[in-house]
Amino acid sequence: MSLVVVGSMAYDAIETPFGKTDKILGGAATFISIAASYFMEKVNAISVIGYDFDEKYLEMMRSKGIDLDGVELISDQKSFFWSGRYHNDMNSRDTLVTELNVLANFDPKVPESYQDCEFLMLGNLTPDIQRSVINQMKKRPKLIALDTMNFWIDNTLDSLKETLTMIDVLIINDEEARQLSGDYSLKVAAQTIMKMGPEYLVIKKGEHGALLFHKNEIFSAPGLPLEEVYDPTGAGDTFAGGFIGHLAKSNDISFTNMKRAVIYGSALASFCVEKFGTERLEGLTLGEVENRVRQFVNLADFDMLSQDISDALDQSA
Amino acid sequence: MSLVVVGSMAYDAIETPFGKTDKILGGAATFISIAASYFMEKVNAISVIGYDFDEKYLEMMRSKGIDLDGVELISDQKSFFWSGRYHNDMNSRDTLVTELNVLANFDPKVPESYQDCEFLMLGNLTPDIQRSVINQMKKRPKLIALDTMNFWIDNTLDSLKETLTMIDVLIINDEEARQLSGDYSLKVAAQTIMKMGPEYLVIKKGEHGALLFHKNEIFSAPGLPLEEVYDPTGAGDTFAGGFIGHLAKSNDISFTNMKRAVIYGSALASFCVEKFGTERLEGLTLGEVENRVRQFVNLADFDMLSQDISDALDQSA
Numbered sequence A, B: 001m002s003l004v005v006v007g008s009m010a011y012d013a014i015e016t017p018f019g020k021t022d023k024i025l026g027g028a029a030t031f032i033s034i035a036a037s038y039f040m041e042k043v044n045a046i047s048v049i050g051y052d053f054d055e056k057y058l059e060m061m062r063s064k065g066i067d068l069d070g071v072e073l074i075s076d077q078k079s080f081f082w083s084g085r086y087h088n089d090m091n092s093r094d095t096l097v098t099e100l101n102v103l104a105n106f107d108p109k110v111p112e113s114y115q116d117c118e119f120l121m122l123g124n125l126t127p128d129i130q131r132s133v134i135n136q137m138k139k140r141p142k143l144i145a146l147d148t149m150n151f152w153i154d155n156t157l158d159s160l161k162e163t164l165t166m167i168d169v170l171i172i173n174d175e176e177a178r179q180l181s182g183d184y185s186l187k188v189a190a191q192t193i194m195k196m197g198p199e200y201l202v203i204k205k206g207e208h209g210a211l212l213f214h215k216n217e218i219f220s221a222p223g224l225p226l227e228e229v230y231d232p233t234g235a236g237d238t239f240a241g242g243f244i245g246h247l248a249k250s251n252d253i254s255f256t257n258m259k260r261a262v263i264y265g266s267a268l269a270s271f272c273v274e275k276f277g278t279e280r281l282e283g284l285t286l287g288e289v290e291n292r293v294r295q296f297v298n299l300a301d302f303d304m305l306s307q308d309i310s311d312a313l314d315q316s317a
Helices: A028-036 A055-063 A101-105 A127-136 A150-155 A157-164 A174-181 A186-194 A235-250 A255-272 A286-300 A306-316 B028-036 B055-063 B101-105 B127-136 B150-155 B157-164 B174-181 B186-194 B235-250 B255-272 B286-300 B306-316
Strands: A003-006 A010-016 A024-026 A043-050 A066-074 A080-086 A093-099 A119-122 A143-147 A169-173 A200-204 A210-214 A217-221 B003-006 B010-016 B024-026 B043-050 B066-074 B080-086 B093-099 B119-122 B143-147 B169-173 B200-204 B210-214 B217-221
Touching: A003 A028, A003 A127, A003 A235, A010 A093, A024 A028, A028 A043, A028 A055, A028 A235, A028 A255, A043 A101, A055 A066, A080 A101, A119 A127, A119 A235, A127 A157, A143 A235, A150 A157, A150 A174, A169 A174, A169 A235, A174 A186, A174 A200, A186 A200, A186 A210, A200 A235, A200 A255, A210 A255, A217 A255, A217 B286, A235 A255, A255 A286, A286 B217, B003 B028, B003 B127, B003 B235, B010 B093, B024 B028, B028 B043, B028 B055, B028 B235, B028 B255, B043 B101, B055 B066, B080 B101, B119 B127, B119 B235, B127 B157, B143 B235, B150 B157, B150 B174, B169 B174, B169 B235, B174 B186, B174 B200, B186 B200, B186 B210, B200 B235, B200 B255, B210 B255, B217 B255, B235 B255, B255 B286
Parallel strands: A003 A043, A003 A119, A010 A080, A043 A066, A119 A143, A143 A169, A169 A200, B003 B043, B003 B119, B010 B080, B043 B066, B119 B143, B143 B169, B169 B200
Antiparallel strands: A010 A024, A080 A093, A200 A210, A210 A217, B010 B024, B080 B093, B200 B210, B210 B217
C-alpha cells in the first residue's frame, strides 16, 4: 500500500541535561518518514525546505526509500528552525527559538505520483494546511491519521475541528486530549474527541505508554522503562511513523491490527529517545526493531488462571 | 495460607472536587484487610484503635473474616485521624490535619494465634514498628511485603534501610521510588532499590498502572481508564491488599504469579476510588472483581503476528 507523509523538515538545536547540539536534522515529516521506512519500501514525503538544508540529509532519506518529489525547495529562504531546552525530568521543555522561515508560507502540493495514496499521515502543522492536503486527494485515502499540538488547540480551534471531521485517527498526547475535550478523565475525553470526527484516537503518555480508543474499546500499550532518555525530540512523530508504517504495510485497519501498530510505534519511539535527533533512528536494523517489539510483548504479558476466575465465580454465585 | 496485615485503623475526613466527608473509616490496615478478604477466608489484622472507634466498623470487618485479635484498644485515647483535600486533578493533595493519637505510641504485639503466618503485609508505619513486627515472628514468613511513604524516606531513612534488608517485596509509588533511589529512571531506580534488600519491587503509578521488577524482569500492568475518580484515598493500600491476598490464597510467589497479583491489586484499587473511603470496597462481589480483572486482561491484550516478525527478520538478515 502507498503512504504519504506530510510535515516539516527542519533544523533543531537541542539542550538536554546530557548535552547540547548545533543545528541537527529534525522536523515531523523527517521523523515520521524515517520510522515508516522500516515498514515500507517507499514513503512519499511532502514538505518544504530552504537553501540551507543539507543535501546529505536528503541523500540519507532517499537511501531509506523516502520519495522527496513532494518536498519543495525555496531557494531564497532558510529552513524551519526550532531550538529548545529540556528540563531535568525530560517531561517539560522551554522553546528557545522558533524561526518559521520556509514554513511561514508553506502551501503543500500533492504530486500526481502520490495520488494513489491509501494511507495519509498528516504530521503536526496548521490545521488549514492539513485540510488542504486532504482536499487535494482525488480519491480519499483508506485511512487518514493526524497529529496536532496544544498551539493549534489554543489558536485555531475552529479550523482544527473542521479538519477533525475529515480524518480517521487522531494521535495526540494526554495533555492535548484533556485540553481539546475539556475533560480530565481520558476515558471521557476520548468519547468527546471521537464525537468530533475521528473513529480512532491514540493518546500518547510518554514514559507511561499509549492508549488506543475506538468506540467502546480501549487498548493500553505499556511504556518501556528505559535506563536513560537522552533526547525526547521527535518521539511522538516517530511513534506516528511506526504506527502508520505498520498499518500501511499490513493494509489492515482493524482494531486488532491497530493495537499492533501502537506497539510498533512505541517500539520505534523508544529507540528515538536514546540519542539526539534522528541519530538512533537512522541506523536501526529490522532485527533490532523486532527484538524491541518482543520486549514490549514480554513487558505486558500476563495470564490469569482460568481456575482462579471460575473459583471466584463459584464462590460469588 | 495465613496472612497477617499490620497498619493503621483510623478516621479520615476527605475533601475532593466531588464533595466532602465527615469522619469516615480509613487507615492502611483497614483498606488492606478488606481488599485481602476477597481472597482469604481469614485475614489476621494488627492495629491500634481508640475509644472513639465505632463498633459498627469492627463488626463489618469481622463479617468479612478479618480477625481483630491483634487490634489493641486504647481506652483513654482517640483513634488516629487524618484529613486531606485533593486538588482538581486528584493527583495531589494537601494534608489538613494529622492527629496521631493512639498511633503515637503504637507498639504492636503479634498474638500467638498469628504466629503461623506465612504472608506478612506491613502497611505504611514507622520503619521501626514494621521491623518490630518482623522480629516478633518466631518463624520467618514465606513472604514479607512492605509499603512506606516519602515521610519515612525523608525522616527515618536509616531505619527504613534496615527494615528493607528484612523484606521480600517493597510496594511504593513512582515519586517515592525516585526519592528512595536518587535515580530518575524507574528502571535504574528499581535496580538501586532491589540492592537495598527486597527481591521484588512494585512501583505504583496511579492512573498509569504499576510496574513489577524482579532481577532483570519487568512487568507493566495497565491502569484502567476510569470515567471518574471520586476519592483516591486508600487506593494504594487496597492495591497492596489485593496483591498480597492473591499471593497468600495461591501460595505461589513465582514472578508469573506475582504478575497476576499486581493485576488483582490494580483491579481492587480501581474499585476503591469509585466512592469515598471504603464504601465501594466493602460491597463488592467476587463476580464484580473477576469482571474487572477481565477488563484488565482485555485492556492489555494484543498479539503480534509471528509472520510480521519472521518477515522482518528475513529482510534484516
